[in-house]
Amino acid sequence: MPNQLPNDARGPSLHQYRPHPDTIAISAGRPERRPDAPLNQPIVPASTYVGGDGTEWVGYGRYGNPGWSALEDAVGALEGGTALAFASGMAAAAAVFSSIPPDAVVVIPEHCYLGVASLAHEHAQRHGLTVRTVDITDTERVLAAADGARLIWLESPANPTMEVADLAAIAAGRPDGCLLLVDNTFATPILQQPIGLGSDIVLHSATKFLSGHSDALCGMLIFADGREELLEAAESARKLHGATPGVLEAYLVLRGIRTLSVRVRHAESTARTLAETLAEHPLVERVRYPGFGSMLAIELPDASAADTMINSLRLWVHATSLGGVESSLERRRRWPSELKSVPEGLVRMSVGLEHVDDLIADLRQALDLIT
Structure with a gap:
């Protein structure tokens, strides 16, 4: 599982609990331990792979890469879910919006990242999406706005105004059938893990703190256990829209996560x-x-x-x-x-x-x- 250490990295008691995020950031997403194996996942610059006769093969560079897999293992372990890597944070956001029915209702913060607000309103204009904006610090208003909604989209802290939402209360009080996504870019999984508070999806602009060195564009989506249909929809969007991360970028973000x-x-x-x-x-x-x-x-x-x-x-x-x-x-x-x-x-x-x-x-x- 992505939130556990590899079998050969576990001590006699490590398998009994989830390691601290500080430890996960160092240990997750490593290659198999064997004599003379590299300690870090190498860059694999491949667009084409040799075919196989079973179902467990990549096939093409738009469908997978060992570097993405290592990064996804690490971020999934940190957030407590299953991760997908994208070309940027906005590519990850677009994958979510592409899976929302055209006539659905989405709740977003009145203050949020400009790109996300623009994307939401573009879907409203082109596809009939209904967008409701709320003050995320007012939990009652967030929950009222979520009546009949398909998705609550939160940033906590919010960009750029730094408001904080009560994630656990919103997760617990939302109506049945309403998904909760939390952009965790500012807090990082070191300080906040929204899936543990009830979120269905977590988003990161991995360009920011996860990478940490201003040298790589990358985005991440992490899905809670039991949300396989959301994971599959996002993975399909990544393949069809070509929103895949570069192999060098995946390597740089994973290296940044170590610190x-x-x-x-x-x-x-x-x-x-x-x-x-x-x-x-x-x-x-x-x-x-x-x-x-x-x-x-x-x-x-x-x-x-x-x-x-x-x-x-x-x-x-x-x-x-x-x-x-x-x-x-x-x-x-x-x-x-x-x-x-x-x-x-x-x-x-x-x-x-x-x-x-x-x-x-x-x-x-x-x-x-x-x-």
């Missing part, structure tokens, strides 16, 4: 200090920090103040992505299509692994230049 725990915990400690420090600055009107993880956002008086700060930074990187070892940030409303409910002066911040004192010093000197 996921230490990266997340170090960055989380720094983020807490930054949140406390920034809350005391007179120009910072609000700090949005959910209390865990390494993502936060601050609100400055307006777009001009935010842009001045960003353009004056020397260490922080102005970039639209996140989750790398380098600390990055951006004013989300610089994108014309960003949700209008996101404040103009909101700056989303992804905390990396630099020393906290240097990150604070850079922010202070940039904030001091705002007039």
